[in-house]
Amino acid sequence: MSSVGRRLRRAVWVGFVGAALTGLLAASAAAAPIGQGTDRAAAAARTDAYIKDVADDVGDQPHSFNPLWASPDIKVCPTAVECAVSQNPIVGATNYVFVKLRNPGPYGTGTSTGVLHLYRTTPGGGAVWPTHWTQIGAVSVVAAAGVTTVTIPWTGVPGPGHFCLLARWVSDSDPMTFEGPDISTNTRYNNNIAWRNVDSVQLTAGGGPVVRPFAIGNSLTVPSTNEVLFAAAEPLQEIGARVVVDLGPVLFERWRAGGGVGTGVRPIGRTQVEIVEPKWASLGNLRLNPGERLEFSLQFSAERASNRLWPFKVIQFGPDTSGTKVADLGGVQYQISSTLR
Incomplete structure (x- = not known):
């Protein structure tokens, strides 16, 4: 593994994919050759509604906040009444996605009129825009000053019911600054775009494993050569938790061909590895073909119950189309809970 990759992984661990990663990714984003950005002097000629990427986001584009893929302004609920906390969608039922549009941002004034589009894809990183995204719905919106909450029905949710969600505000008076194949770059440079990959994992202490999908891709x-990082804020072993990664035959063979590079993991089967490092682990030197996106699975289980949530993040790092060699290409924050039978 390169020294850059080691430094990045160490920074992620120290800041739990937070503040410690901000400076590095901000510098990478600033160097991305994607045009002239937004001219603040032209603000009077346009409107500017935005969706938060993180709680502290005020609409600047680009910004240096991380992670980009846990927007607090996108929420999934089982009814048309907004719920307090976003939930996993119920397969086969009509769910509702609530998206908050905030007006104005720093680049315009006045009422903004446009269409809010909502998309889904398999959870993970490296999803190429627009190839890997499926539209859920779209709603025409007039966004006055303040916060406008837009409700988009989500009918016929397919199994297994775990997705990345992407919201895009499309308005003639509030144009995108740039859109390319990398969702991470698009999100950082456009306050019209927000991304949410948060998944609840409800375990039964002493019960069988709960499986979640994860995909990595190459835009x-x-x-390209990629690394997948597994990071826990606190050791999951405190609740007797076990995380097994089943790479499947194709990706497992790619990993073996790349030298079986990894930290804090051990092979346990023909296509599986177990996460054994309490706080962070990685699988490296994963080669992907152009435009390819491969899916693997995560198997979670726990021996003991707990009355709290245990955050666990899985993130893909690799090169993007801006020229950044080690970029956060997307990930998922799993909120793990464990209850008694």
Whole structure:
């Protein structure tokens, strides 16, 4: 593994994919050759509604906050009444996605009129825009000053019911600054775009494993080499938790061919590895073909119950189309709970 990769992983661990990663990714984003950005002098000629990427986001584009993929302004609820905390969608039922549009941002004034689009894809990183995204719905909106909460029905949710969600505000008076194949770059540079990959994992102490999908992808036109990081704020072993990664035959063979590079993991089967490091682990040197996106599975289980949530993040790092060699290409924050039978 390169020294850059080691430094990045260490920074992620120290800040739990937070403040310690901000400076590095901000510098990478600033160097991205994506045009001239937004001219504040032209603010009077346009409107500017935005969706928060993180709690402290005030609409600046680009910004340096991380992670980009846990927007607090996107929420999934089982009814048309907004719930307090976002939930996993119920398969086969009509769910409702609530998106908050905030007006104005720093680049315009006045009422903004447009269409809010909502998309889904398999949880994970490297989802190429627009190839890997499926539209859930779209709603025409007039966003006056303040916060406008937009409700988008989500009918016929397919199994297994775990998705990345992407909201895009499309308005003639509030244009995107840039859109390319990398969702991470698009999100950082456009306050019109927000991304949410948060999944609740409800375990039964002493029960069988709960499975979640995760995908990694390559938005480049050439092969790329990637790393998947597994990070816990606190050791999951405190609740007797076990995390097994089943790479499947294709990705497992790619990992073996790349030298079986990893930290804090051990092979336990023909295509599986177990996470054994209490706070962070990684699988490296994963080669992906141009435009390819491969799915694997995560198996969670726990021996003891707990009255709190245990955050666990899985993130793909690799090169993006801006030229950044070690970029956060997307991830998922799993909120793990464990209850008695």
